[in-house]
Amino acid sequence: MRPVTSSTASWLAASFAAVMVVSGSLVAAQSAPDGENGRYTMTPIPEGVLRLDTRTGTMSTCTRNGTGWACYAVPDERAAFDAEIGRLQAEVEKLKGQLAAGPTVSGKIEEALPKSDPLKKAEPQAREPKVAEGDRKIEIPLPSDQDLDRVMSFLEKAWRRLIDMANRVQKDVSGKI
Numbered sequence: 001m002r003p004v005t006s007s008t009a010s011w012l013a014a015s016f017a018a019v020m021v022v023s024g025s026l027v028a029a030q031s032a033p034d035g036e037n038g039r040y041t042m043t044p045i046p047e048g049v050l051r052l053d054t055r056t057g058t059m060s061t062c063t064r065n066g067t068g069w070a071c072y073a074v075p076d077e078r079a080a081f082d083a084e085i086g087r088l089q090a091e092v093e094k095l096k097g098q099l100a101a102g103p104t105v106s107g108k109i110e111e112a113l114p115k116s117d118p119l120k121k122a123e124p125q126a127r128e129p130k131v132a133e134g135d136r137k138i139e140i141p142l143p144s145d146q147d148l149d150r151v152m153s154f155l156e157k158a159w160r161r162l163i164d165m166a167n168r169v170q171k172d173v174s175g176k177i
Contacts, residue, residue, distance in 0.1 A: 050074075 043050045048063035062071040
């Protein structure tokens with residue numbers, strides 16, 4: 001073997017470095033698109049597996065049924081919120097347009113309002129309390145003699161029943177002792 005000269009050693013070192021860079025970039029190019037574990041990451045849950053697509057960010061729940069595995073997209077609340085916000089903004093713009101194109105008030109605005117409500121039904125005059133000028137007096141109708149007689153007969157009957165009940169209780173107690 002011949003001794004290695006410095007130009008040969010530097011040429012070998014450069015070619016070795018080039019081979020390492022090319023082979024390293026090939027290995028990196030093969031593993032770069034899918035990441036370390038692939039496109040999807042799986043997390044076990046009680047119903048099956050939760051799948052996350054690392055490229056799009058969508059999530060799915062995968063469950064096993066009689067025919068095999070089935071994955072269903074998990075509803076994205078953010079998308080629902082954005083859709084509702086868009087709908088509400090469109091409705092606000094529509095209402096603003098209607099308000100701007102709506103009829104304007106014409107005539108005097110400073111007119112005095114009526115003192116009574118024309119739609120309110122008038123109450124009968126007989127039931128209204130009598131009002132003197134400046135003083136308000138409320139008259140309460142007193143019961144008639146017939147109403148008083150009915151009340152008195154009711155109280156007499158109730159009193160007699162109470163006395164009869166007390167007498168019976170006294171006889172029962174004195175007879176047993």
